[in-house]
Amino acid sequence: MKRFEAAIYNEDVLSALKEGLHHKDLNDDWADTHYFELKANSLDEAWNIMQRKYRSEHGFVIKAIECLDPED
Numbered sequence: 001m002k003r004f005e006a007a008i009y010n011e012d013v014l015s016a017l018k019e020g021l022h023h024k025d026l027n028d029d030w031a032d033t034h035y036f037e038l039k040a041n042s043l044d045e046a047w048n049i050m051q052r053k054y055r056s057e058h059g060f061v062i063k064a065i066e067c068l069d070p071e072d
Helices: 011-018 043-053
Strands: 002-010 034-040 060-067
Touching (some): 002 011, 002 043, 043 060
8 A cells, every 4th residue: 555645625614714704513724724644555546535534515625635655
């Protein structure tokens, strides 16, 4: 397995803060990009894992996922 890093923020939180409000369930810091490390066999698998965990219908935006392990 390879290590990947995903960059994710929440558009609903960002929109609420722009209007001077707060999201009902998530902390304000979700307006900023969060970085998560995960293990997967491929970049496609890494995207699938993160899309299941951080669902777009809940406002999450996956900005990027990159492999942290050098190619052999």
